Amino acid sequence: xxxxxxxxxxxxxxxxxxxxxxxxxxxxxxxxxxxxxxxxxxxxxxxxxxxxxxxxxxxxxxxxxxxxxxxxxxxxxxxxxxxxxxxxxxxxxxxxxxxxxxxxxxxxxxxxxxxxxxxxxxxxxxxxxxxxxxxxxxxxxxxxxxxxxxxxxxxxxxxxxxxxxxxxxxxxxxxxxxxxxxxxxxxxxxxxxxxxxxxxxxxxxxxxxxxxxxxxxxxxxxxxxxxxxxxxxxxxxxxxxxxxxxxxxxx
Ligand code: SF4
Numbered sequence: 001x002x003x004x005x006x007x008x009x010x011x012x013x014x015x016x017x018x019x020x021x022x023x024x025x026x027x028x029x030x031x032x033x034x035x036x037x038x039x040x041x042x043x044x045x046x047x048x049x050x051x052x053x054x055x056x057x058x059x060x061x062x063x064x065x066x067x068x069x070x071x072x073x074x075x076x077x078x079x080x081x082x083x084x085x086x087x088x089x090x091x092x093x094x095x096x097x098x099x100x101x102x103x104x105x106x107x108x109x110x111x112x113x114x115x116x117x118x119x120x121x122x123x124x125x126x127x128x129x130x131x132x133x134x135x136x137x138x139x140x141x142x143x144x145x146x147x148x149x150x151x152x153x154x155x156x157x158x159x160x161x162x163x164x165x166x167x168x169x170x171x172x173x174x175x176x177x178x179x180x181x182x183x184x185x186x187x188x189x190x191x192x193x194x195x196x197x198x199x200x201x202x203x204x205x206x207x208x209x210x211x212x213x214x215x216x217x218x219x220x221x222x223x224x225x226x227x228x229x230x231x232x233x234x235x236x237x238x239x240x241x242x243x244x245x246x247x248x249x250x251x
Contacts, residue, residue: 018070071099080108106149
C-alpha cells in the first residue's frame with residue numbers, strides 16, 4: 001500500500017511522546033492562515049512511500065523508542081485524509097511492537113477512524129478555534145469535521161489524547177476562549193493528558209512568498225511566549241478541575 005509523502009523527520013521530539021520518527025503526509029483540506037507548511041496542503045504531491053518502507057525506516061530507531069517511550073507519528077498535511085494507508089501502516093508498525101501516534105486536525109476520512117483507533121496509542125489533536133465563525137476564518141472550513149472527530153474519539157479510542165492550540169494574538173488569547181476550548185473537548189476530556197498552547201510565531205512565512213501565496217497574518221504580531229505559558233497553565237488547571245468534578249459526580 002502506498003501513501004503520499006511530504007517529508008520525514010527522524011529523532012523528532014515535539015510530535016508525541018519520547019523520540020519519534022515523524023512521517024508528514026501530503027495533502028490537507030484546511031487552509032490555516034498560519035500554516036507553516038503550505039507546500040504540504042496540495043493533494044498533488046509526487047513523493048510516495050509504502051507501508052513496508054515506513055516499517056523498515058521506523059524499525060532502525062527501535063532502541064531510541066524503547067529508551068524514551070517514543071515511536072512513530074503520522075502528521076501532515078492531514079494524515080487522516082489517507083485513512084487506508086494510515087490504517088495499514090499502523091497495523092504493520094504495531095505488529096513490529098512500535099507505538100503509534102496520529103497528529104490530526106480532525107478532518108479526515110471518517111470511514112477509517114474506528115479501525116485506525118484500534119491501532120493507535122496516542123492522538124495529537126489540534127483545536128484551531130472553538131468559535132464557528134473564527135474557525136472558518138482561520139481554516140476555511142466549518143467545525144463539523146472537528147465535532148465529528150471528537151464524537152468518534154469519545155466512542156472508540158482507548159489511548160491518550162494531547163490537545164494542541166496555536167494561540168494567535170487577537171484571535172484566541174483570552175480566558176473566554178480557553179473555556180470554550182474546554183467545552184469543545186468535554187466529551188473526550190478524561191482521555192486528555194494535557195493541553196499544549198503553542199504561541200503563534202512568524203518563522204517560516206518566507207515559504208508563502210516562495211509559493212506566491214499572500215500571507216494574511218502579515219500584520220499580526222507573534223504571540224508572547226510568557227503570556228502563552230500563563231494561558232497554558234490556566235487551561236491545564238481548568239481541565240484538571242473539570243476532570244475532578246466529573247469523577248466526583250460519578251463517585
Ligand atoms: S491543518 Fe496543518 S497542514 Fe493543514 S493547513 Fe492547517 S496548519 Fe497547514
